[in-house]
Amino acid sequence: MDYAFWTISGITVLGALLAVTLRNLVHCVLSLILFFLGIAAHYFLLRADFIGAVQILIYIGAVAVLILFAIMLTRNVTGEAGPQEVVGVKWWIGSLCAALTAGLISFAVRADSVAETLSPGPKATVAVADIGKGFVGNWIVPFEAMAVLLTAALIGAVVIALEEVRNRR
Amino acid sequence: MIQQISPIPTGMIETQTIEVSIGPQHPSTHGVFRMDAVLDGETVVGLKPVMGYLHRNHEQLAERMTWLASIPYTDRLDYFNSMTNNWALCLSVEKLAGIKVPERAEYIRVIVSELTRILNHSCVIGFMLQDLGAWGTPLLYAFREREKILDLFESLSGARMMCNYMRFGGVRVDMTDAMVAQAKDIVAKFPRFLDEFEQLLSNNEVLLARCQKVGILPKELAINASISGPMARASGVDYDIRKVDKYGVYGRFDFRVPLGEVGDVYDRYYIRVLEMRESIKILNQALRDLPAGAFVAPEVKLRNFKIPPGDGYGRVEAPKGELGFYLVSDEGGKMPYRYHCRPPSFINLTTLEDMCLGHKVADVVIILGSVDIVLGEVDR
Amino acid sequence: METIYQLIAGWFAGKPEWLPLAIAIAVPILFIVGVYPAIFAYTTLVERKALGRVQNRYGPNRVGRWGILQPLADGLKLLTKEDIVPRDADKFTHFLAPVIAVIPSVLLFAIVPIAPGLVPVNLNIGILFAFAISTASVLALFMGGWASRNKFSLLGAMRAVAQVVSYEVPMVLAAVAVVMAAGSLSTLDIVKAQTRGGLEIAGWFVFQPWGFVGFVLFAIGAMAESARTPFDIPEAESEIIAGYHTEYSGFKFALFQLGEYLAAIAMAGITVTMFLGGYLGPGIHIPYIGGFIAAFWFFLKLGCMILLNIWIRGTWPRVRVDQLMGFAWKVLLPMSILNIAVVGLWHFMGNKVLAWGVTAAILGLAFVILAKISAAGNIEKRTYRYAN
C-alpha cells in the first residue's frame, strides 16, 4: 500500500508539473491525462471505485478531449506553442506565491496533530446502489441543482452552435 | 499595446485551412494523379488537379511512325477499353483515306465496342463503390463478369487488355462461330448480373445518402466545358455520338439514350447502369444480324500504307465519352504530319474543381470515381 | 478471480498464504493475454476468409492448410519489417500511441464473464469501468495521428476523436437501460438477471422490445467505437489513406491492429453479456461440465457477433463524416433516451405480455418517425427519361 501511494503520488505530481511547464500544448494535455490517471488511481486506492471510474470517464474521456479540440480550433493544427515564454518577474512572483501556498498547507497539516492518529480506512467498497439512493434521497436538492446547471450548459452550447450555423448561411 | 481586433464579419471560428496533396500515391486517385486540395476542416475549399505523371509522349511518338504502328499505342491510352481506342484511330484514318469497311467488320466492331462498354461501366461502378468504402465487394463482382468478356477478347485477338484488334478497313481476325456463341452466352447472362448488382446497390441507403446531391454538374457547365459521355448525359445533355454521327452501322440499331436530371454522382452511377442495359440491346441485335462476308476490306494494302495529303477528324463514343483523333497527312503520306488525340477523361476532368468545392474530402474521391478517368488517357 | 481463489485455496493448506492468491491473480491475466490475442489472430484469418467468400474468392490458402498459419506468417512479417518513424514526428508520442492503443482493449476483458462466477475481476462498477476504459482508447488514436506530423493522419485523428466521443453517448445510454433492468452494474449480475423462470434463453434482454432496440443501438455504437465498416472513417483508406496509422509500420502497426481488433472483440463480448445472455444457454447447470458448456455458449455467441461484424464489413459502403455525426445525434441519441423511459414503463407494468406490446408499439412508432425525419429531403426516388 505504501509503495502504491508513493509511486502514484510521484506520477501524479510529475504529470501536474509537466502539464503546466511544457512548451507544446498537446504535450501539456498528455501530461494532464497522466495526472488525471494518477488521481483516478488514488481514488481506487482510497476505495472510491465509482469516483475513480467517473474520473476517468469525465476527465480523460471528456475534458481532456475537449481541451484537445480547443487547441485544434485555436492554434495552428500541429499544436505548436506560440512565442517562447520568458522567465520574468511575473514567473518569479507566481512561483513564490505557489511555494508559499504549498508551505502553508503543509505547515497546517503538520500542525494538526489529529492527522497522524487517524483510524485506518474501511476494507470494503461502497455499493453503487447506495450512491444512487443518495442522489434521490438526502442529496436530492444538489442533484436537481446540478441537473439544472448541466441543462443550462447544454442549452448554452446549442445556442452558440446555432449562432454559427446561422452566420454561415 | 492593445491587440488589433480583426474584422471577422461572419463571426465564425477562424480556422486554419490546410493544404493536402491527395495523390500521386493515394489509394483512390485511380493511378498517378494528384489533387492539391485546400481543406477547411473536412470541407474542400480549393482543389487543383495536377496531371502529367504518366506522360508518355503518345502524340509525338505517333508522328514519328507509320499510321499502322500507332494502333498498338492507342491500346495504352485508355487501357481498360482498347477496342474503342482502336476504332477511333481506324475511323479517322479510314475517313482520311476514304476506305470503305465491309459489313461484317462493322458488325464485329460494334460487338466488341459494346462489350467494352459494359465491361468499362460495370468496373467503373465497382471502382466507385470501392472509393465509397465497400471493400471491393462490388468491384470483384464486376471483375467476375469482366473476366468472361476478357476471355472472349483473348480468343479473338490474343490479348486480354491490349487487344490491338482493329485494322484500317476492318479487323485483324475474323470472329468464328464459336466466338459468336460465346458472345451470345455472355450477353444472355449479363442482365442477370445487372439485376443482382442493382438489387444490391441501387437502393442501398448508404449509397443513396452518399451519392445523391453530391458533385452536381449543371447542364450549362457540362455543355460549356465540352463534357461528353455518360457524365454529360447524367447532367441532361442529349449527346451521344452513336446517335449524332451514326458512325459505323449504329444507325441500324434500336436503342435509347438515357438522360439524367440532376447531374450528381448518383445520376452518373445510374446512367451507366441504364447504358449497360441499352448496350445489351445493341449487342443482341448485332449478334443476331451479324452478316457473312469479308472481315477486312480486301483492297486495303497495309504494307506500305499511304494517305494522300489532307486532314480529318474521326470520333467514336468511347465508354468514357467522345474519343477523337485529328490527323493531318502531308506529301509523304507514310506517317501523320500532325496527330492529335481528344481524350474524354482529360476533358471531363476539367470540371473536377467545380464539382468538388464545398463538399467533404470523402466526397472528392467518389466524385473523381464517378468522372471515370484512366490516367493513361489523361496524360497520354 | 475470487472463484479461482476459493477453488484452489484448499489445495495449498500447508503452503505460504500468498501462493493461492498469486495463482488466482495470474490465471485470469494469463487467460486474457493468451486466449484473446489468439482469438484476434484467428479473427483476422476468419475475416479474410469470410470476406473472400463474400467477394467470390478464396482468401488466404497458401500458408498451411486452409491458410491456418497465415496469422503467424503475418506476425513474423510485421516483426521483421523496418520500423519507420517520420523525421518530423514527435518521437516519444509516436512511440507511445500504439502501446496505449492496446492497454484499454486488454483491460476491457477484465469484466467479461465467460461462465457462471468466472469473470477475471468482478467489479461492482463493471459496465461503468468498461466505458471509462474504452474512452481512453481514443487518446491513442489522437496521439498516433497527431504525432505523425502527417496531414492525413491528423484528419484521421480528428475524425476518430469526434466519432468516438459522439458514439459514446448513445452507447452509454443504451447500457443504462440494461443496468436499470438488471439493477446492477456488475456484469455477473447482469447475466444472472437474464434468466427467467429457470429458462436460460427466454430472459435474454434482446427478446424484449427495449432490449432489442438497446442491442441494435449498442451494436452500432460498438461498431463505430471500434471503427469498423461502415463507420471506419478514421482510417478510411480510400479517403485519408490509413488515417491515424498512416505513418506506422512494422510492429507498431501490428499493435494498432491488435488494439483495434481486441477492442472490437471485447465490445462484442460486452454486447453478448448485456443483451444476449452472456454465457447462458441450455445445459449450464449440469454438474462438473456445466462451466465448460457455459463457456462454449459464450464463445459461440461471441463468434456470431464477430461474424456479423465481418458480414457487415463486406457488404456496406462507408458513411460520410457529417452523416455519421447526424446519425449519432439525431437518430441514436433520441432512440436511446426514449429507450430508457420505456424500460421504466416496462418495469412498472405488471402484465408482461401487455407491456411487451405497448413498449414494442412505442419504440416502433418512434423509430418510424425518426427515420422519416432524418431521411426527409435527403434521399429521393429518381426516374430517368430517354432522349428521343
Next chain:
Amino acid sequence: MTIPLGHYLILAGIIFAIGLAGALTRKNAIIVLIAIELMFNAAILNLIAFWHYKQFAALTGQMFAIFAISIAAAESAIGLALVIAIYRHYKSVDVDDIKSLKG
C-alpha cells in the same frame, strides 16, 4: 494502510500549488484552464481523502466529489467555449493580450 491522512492532504496541497503556479505564470489561456483543472482535482482529492478517513459511512464525501466533478466538467466546457470566443475575437489565446473590456 499505513499512510496517514496528512500525506493525502499534503499531496493535494502540492498539486494545488502547482496549479496555482501555472495559473499565475503561464500566458496561454488554455494552460491557465489546465492549471485550474489541477486545482479542482486537488480539492476533489481532499474530499475523497476525508471521506475515506472520517466519514466513510455517510457517503457525503463521495456525493460531493461527484457534484464537484460534474460542475468541473461544465466549467471546463464553458471555459473552453470562452477561450474559443476570445480567440475568435482577438486571434490570440494569450491572456496578457486580452485587456480591453469592450468587445
